[in-house]
Amino acid sequence: MGKPWSWTVGRRFTILYAAGFLGSAIVLLALTYLMSGGRVSSVAPEQPSIGPSDLAAEQQIQDLESRLADVHAQQSHRLLVGSLIALLVMASVSLLLGRILAGHVLRPLRLITAATRRISAENLDQRLAVTGPVDEVKELADTVDGLLERLEASFVAQRRFVGNASHELRTPLATMRASLDVAAAKPEPAAQTVALVGRLRTELDRVDHLLDGFLVLARAQHGTLADxxxxxxxxxxxxxxxxxxxxxxxxxxxxxxxxxxxxxxxxxxxxxxxxxxxxxxxxxxxxxxxxxxxxxxxxxxxxxxxxxxxxxxxxxxxxxxxxxxxxxxxxxxxxxxxxxxxxxxxxxxxxxxxxxxxxxxxxxxxxxxxxxxxxxxxxxxxxxxxxxx
Incomplete structure (x- = not known):
């Protein structure tokens, strides 16, 4: 089962509830057993003189007390056996009730977990929207909704930046290419100019390739695959x-x-x-x-x-x-x-x-x-x- 600190929350709740039920049952059975454990005893008063008839009566009383003691011992034994059986049954019932209660307590958390897993970068507009009294579970759900709202805003801003960058950055690149073409198209350009144009074109191609890589990377990481x-x-x-x-x-x-x-x-x-x-x-x-x-x-x-x-x-x-x-x-x-x-x-x-x-x-x-x-x-x-x- 592993170390207690490595157990799941459901298992720990089950053990906790079961221990509470079982402890209550043990205390109840112990009190019942103690309260029913009194022994019958009697003490005959001292007589100044005891006749034959009194001796016979005393003997009968002692026999009755002995029989009552045996009956009481048998009842105590049966009570003890019954208590142990009841304790075993209560242990099983306690585990079952603990499991049921733990599942009931953790059910809202499981629903929140399942709903959160269904939300991805493609549907960040969805919310948990948990209803009910303002308790710890609703505070957790509202916190997750706030986090999703901030994530959605961040993703939207990033996609908007990628879209704008694809246009804004390509425009100056196209302008620089056109300027290089004009400089290279002049009649009899200098050898240095031709060499510089060639180097700049190579660098522009590299920048254009790098920009294209950034856009594809951003789309693959944060874009939607609608096609x-x-x-x-x-x-x-x-x-x-x-x-x-x-x-x-x-x-x-x-x-x-x-x-x-x-x-x-x-x-x-x-x-x-x-x-x-x-x-x-x-x-x-x-x-x-x-x-x-x-x-x-x-x-x-x-x-x-x-x-x-x-x-x-x-x-x-x-x-x-x-x-x-x-x-x-x-x-x-x-x-x-x-x-x-x-x-x-x-x-x-x-x-x-x-x-x-x-x-x-x-x-x-x-x-x-x-x-x-x-x-x-x-x-x-x-x-x-x-x-x-």
Whole structure:
């Protein structure tokens, strides 16, 4: 049963109520037994002279007293046995009543817990709205409602900021790009100007990529997935590999995609899932050694649909690999590709997987390289490569 301090509140209430009932029963039975425990005794008065008839009468009285004592002893024994039986019955009844009372007392808390669990980032507008007398339970419910109200305001403000930032920050970027294009379009621009324009364009592309990563990360972490549809992870994988075929060729990478099947279906936002697959493939390409290899596979079992990307390379530290799902975490400068990296790729993947109810696993392969696996829920209604729409 564990230590008493590790028991649940329901179990502790049950023991407390049962102990109270049982203690009361013990005291009641003890008082009953003591009050019925008197013995019958008599003392014959002293006589100056006792005749034969008096001796016979005294003998009869002693016999009656002996019989009364035996009857009293038998009654006391039966009372004691009955009290012990009643005590055992009362112990069982006390546990039952304690359990019932504990359940009745904790029922409002269970209702509050169940209602709170149903409230997520997508329905923070819901409230517990507990009615009844102003007691400890209602004060707790009102406190939770106040907390939900503050959370809703915070989420709304954050989403509003993300939406406004997507417009406000892209406008100056577009203006700077236009200014660079005008400067580069002048007749016979100076060599320094051309070089400066090239460097600035590269930095603007990097800022634009970083901004896009922030927006996708914010949407995956705090946005609503209203566009849930059946999505084939195998199809998204082939699209991502086709789109990065130039980079794969330039780096002379060998790609093994024979295990990419068409039966790896999940349900969610196609745009976010496509970004998840693209980031996993990009990570395998950018942070890979030249003339290395990439294995892309989809698997489906009883636990869900799995999308796996593996790469070769040097042996990595698992403790450092576990931190790669945090923003701006890298495995050192040697893991940064020639085109640079903002350090948001796998953190975006982790946020998208979590938003779809999946699980992301990063494993440093013992023989070297990295294995990234996204385990996603299988789309309901899958039959022979088709999904219920």
């Amino acid at each position: 849930r549809t059946p999505v084939s992870l195998g199809e998204l994988a082939r699209e991502a590999l086709t789109g990065r075929s130039g980079d794969i060729t330039a780096k002379k990478l060998t790609v093994d995609d024979d295990s990419v099947g068409r039966d790896a279906w999940t349900r969610g936002s196609r745009a976010l899932l496509s970004r998840m697959v693209e980031n996993m493939v990009d990570n395998a390409i950018v942070h890979n050694e030249r003339s290395g290899w990439i294995r892309v596979a989809t698997e489906r079992d009883g636990t869900g649909t799995h999308f796996v990307v593996e790469t070769g390379g040097r042996v990595l530290d698992q403790a450092q690999v576990d931190r790669l799902t945090q923003p701006f975490e890298r495995l050192g400068a040697d893991r940064t590709g020639p085109e640079g990296s903002c350090g948001l790729g796998l953190s975006i993947v982790a946020a998208i997987v979590a938003a779809h109810g999946g699980r992301l696993t990063l494993l440093a392969r013992p023989e070297g390289g990295l294995r990234v696996e996204a385990a996603m829920p299988t789309a309901v209604g899958f039959r022979r490569g088709e999904v219920k729409r």
